[in-house]
Amino acid sequence: MSSYKPKVLVVDDEARFRETLIKLLNTKLIEATGAESGMEAIEKITENKYDVILLDVRMPGMTGIEALAKIKKIDPLLEVIILTGHASVDTAIEIMKHGGCEYLLKPCPVDELTARIDAAYERKVTRTKVKAKTP
Amino acid sequence: MPSFKVLVVDDEFDFLETIVKRLQKRKIDATGVGSGLEALKLLEETSFDILILDVKMPKMDGIETLKEIKRRWPAVEVIMLTGHASVESGMQGMQLGAFDYVMKPAKLDDLIEKMVQAYERKLLREKQIR
Amino acid sequence: MKENFSGRSRFVNYLVPLCLFAASWPVGRTGGALYALGALILAGLSFFLFRHLVHQINQAEQRSCELDEQLIQSQKLAAIGELSSGIAHEINNPLAIIGQEVEWLRHLFETSTLQEEKDRGEFSDSLKQISSQVDRCRDITHKLLNFARKMDPVMQAVELNRLIDDMAALVEKEAKLNNINIIREFQKDLPLVTSDPPFLRQVILNLLNNATYAIEANGTITISTKDNKDGRVEIAVADTGRGIPKEHLKKIFDPFFTTKPPGKGTGLGLSICHGIIQRVGGTISVISQLDRGTTFTIRLPIAP
Ligand SMILES: Nc1ncnc2c1ncn2[C@@H]1O[C@H](COP(=O)(O)OP(=O)(O)OP(=O)(O)O)[C@@H](O)[C@H]1O
Ligand SMILES: [Mg+2]
Numbered sequence: 001m002s003s004y005k006p007k008v009l010v011v012d013d014e015a016r017f018r019e020t021l022i023k024l025l026n027t028k029l030i031e032a033t034g035a036e037s038g039m040e041a042i043e044k045i046t047e048n049k050y051d052v053i054l055l056d057v058r059m060p061g062m063t064g065i066e067a068l069a070k071i072k073k074i075d076p077l078l079e080v081i082i083l084t085g086h087a088s089v090d091t092a093i094e095i096m097k098h099g100g101c102e103y104l105l106k107p108c109p110v111d112e113l114t115a116r117i118d119a120a121y122e123r124k125v126t127r128t129k130v131k132a133k134t135p
Numbered sequence: 136m137p138s139f140k141v142l143v144v145d146d147e148f149d150f151l152e153t154i155v156k157r158l159q160k161r162k163i164d165a166t167g168v169g170s171g172l173e174a175l176k177l178l179e180e181t182s183f184d185i186l187i188l189d190v191k192m193p194k195m196d197g198i199e200t201l202k203e204i205k206r207r208w209p210a211v212e213v214i215m216l217t218g219h220a221s222v223e224s225g226m227q228g229m230q231l232g233a234f235d236y237v238m239k240p241a242k243l244d245d246l247i248e249k250m251v252q253a254y255e256r257k258l259l260r261e262k263q264i265r
Numbered sequence: 266m267k268e269n270f271s272g273r274s275r276f277v278n279y280l281v282p283l284c285l286f287a288a289s290w291p292v293g294r295t296g297g298a299l300y301a302l303g304a305l306i307l308a309g310l311s312f313f314l315f316r317h318l319v320h321q322i323n324q325a326e327q328r329s330c331e332l333d334e335q336l337i338q339s340q341k342l343a344a345i346g347e348l349s350s351g352i353a354h355e356i357n358n359p360l361a362i363i364g365q366e367v368e369w370l371r372h373l374f375e376t377s378t379l380q381e382e383k384d385r386g387e388f389s390d391s392l393k394q395i396s397s398q399v400d401r402c403r404d405i406t407h408k409l410l411n412f413a414r415k416m417d418p419v420m421q422a423v424e425l426n427r428l429i430d431d432m433a434a435l436v437e438k439e440a441k442l443n444n445i446n447i448i449r450e451f452q453k454d455l456p457l458v459t460s461d462p463p464f465l466r467q468v469i470l471n472l473l474n475n476a477t478y479a480i481e482a483n484g485t486i487t488i489s490t491k492d493n494k495d496g497r498v499e500i501a502v503a504d505t506g507r508g509i510p511k512e513h514l515k516k517i518f519d520p521f522f523t524t525k526p527p528g529k530g531t532g533l534g535l536s537i538c539h540g541i542i543q544r545v546g547g548t549i550s551v552i553s554q555l556d557r558g559t560t561f562t563i564r565l566p567i568a569p
Binding site for chain 1: 354356360361363365366368372399403
């Protein structure tokens with residue numbers, strides 16, 4: 001059980017941010033992959049299983065909030081952490097309405113991010129168990 | 136009295152037990168927990184309208200708990216409660232989005248009035264965003 | 266403003282027929298002496314009317330000057346606020362990349378054995394420095410984007426005196442330690458105000474905190490409230506502190522303006538206050554005398 005690595009998808013249009021974050025997360029025993037747009041993220045989610053998604057709010061094409069709504073439809077158990085440079089309570093509340101997720105402001109130290117991912121993963125495990133019990 | 140759900144967070148067990156009992160006597164749906172972490176855990180399962188949050192707690196203090204709550208449940212209104220008046224933490228609390236910063240000992244009636252106002256704010260904001 | 270002009274025209278409406286009446290009535294009846302008296306009355310009345318008008322116009326002009334200044338000041342601040350929060354957003358993204366690159370470098374460095382012993386020390390010192398400066402920038406941008414600043418106000422009924430009293434009580438303990446007295450001069454029957462209570466608490470706390478900082482030790486802070494009877498209430502926070510030099514007065518509401526030593530203050534306190542007061546439809550102004558003290562005055566609409 002302890003050898004299991006949480007699977008994380010990093011959705012951000014900025015390539016360098018994505019790539020270095022993935023390398024850093026891999027050193028923390030988290031299995032991370034990237035997607036450069038909401039569309040790509042949705043494709044990847046449909047094809048593969050992930051535990052946690054890190055999602056930017058402002059991206060060209062589909063915004064993070066639109067992507068979030070679709071993601072939650074495809075996999076309601078997926079934990080979403082919004083990671084963005086743009087802060088606003090109103091956006092945060094709007095985001096929360098799409099179902100439980102966290103809101104983190106960039107720049108965020110990788111240790112803190114790792115802690116959030118671990119917590120999100122734990123939440124996912126409990127929620128999956130609860131769901132399995134209730135028919 | 137409007138019906139709202141209150142979570143009281145305080146590491147002093149006697150205080151916690153008394154205030155929860157007194158609130159319940161006034162027909163207020165109140166629950167108590169002894170730490171910030173327990174509060175976060177409980178919020179994941181149950182929703183509350185208002186939090187009464189002690190500022191000075193071991194491990195995770197009130198300001199840290201407030202930060203975390205506003206990050207994950209920004210719609211919850213938080214009233215900070217403190218035994219030691221500190222301007223610094225008061226400014227921090229208000230800046231982080233607390234509804235009020237109240238000093239102990241607070242009269243129950245005053246506290247209830249503040250809760251009613253905080254709840255009114257929560258409803259108003261929900262209407263505003265919709 | 267509107268009130269004033271209609272007030273004046275009502276005054277003119279009364280006076281003009283009265284003068285005409287005074288002037289014309291005696292002519293037909295008794296002529297001579299009475300006519301002269303009538304003319305005198307007319308002259309006197311016109312003189313008063315004229316003086317009254319000039320006075321009113323002067324006052325209106327002065328007020329509109331003040332209004333213009335307020336308007337320019339608040340437009341300037343709104344522009345600066347908009348710009349700086351825009352910049353903060355944009356900076357957070359590159360900052361995030363810098364921060365991550367540093368963490369990656371540190372990871373590579375910790376797992377490598379190639380460096381000379383003395384280089385290792387400098388290398389890790391540099392890395393530490395970069396990441397601590399990133400943290401510093403992060404503090405600034407995050408404070409600038411302070412959640413509350415970006416949040417729409419929620420307007421509800423506020424008992425101002427009580428709200429202010431609560432905040433004063435919070436500051437009072439620490440103030441007493443430095444022999445600073447807080448005097449409350451609250452108007453008793455102040456009307457309920459519709460505003461955003463937590464925002465107002467933040468403003469009052471900021472002003473009180475600035476006042477205690479300006480006094481340092483031994484002095485008084487006087488907080489007063491009054492109904493202006495023009496649909497607004499007034500809150501004044503007056504201190505007996507060091508005062509603000511004239512050349513600073515125009516800058517104190519600007520974000521990042523501070524006279525505190527580096528690292529001590531961000532200079533965002535008053536600009537946050539200004540932003541809040543503006544968003545709840547009020548105004549904030551300052552009067553100061555060097556070495557005597559400073560008074561901040563907030564005017565708030567009773568209804569939004
Ligand atoms: N009551 C006062 N008396 C004298 N000077 C004042 C007073 N209030 C503000 N100032 C001046 O205005 C400046 C800006 O104030 P502001 O509250 O915006 O920032 P700050 O207090 O310097 O920093 P921070 O609020 O982040 O701690 C202060 O540095 C000080 O020079
Ligand atoms: Mg200040």
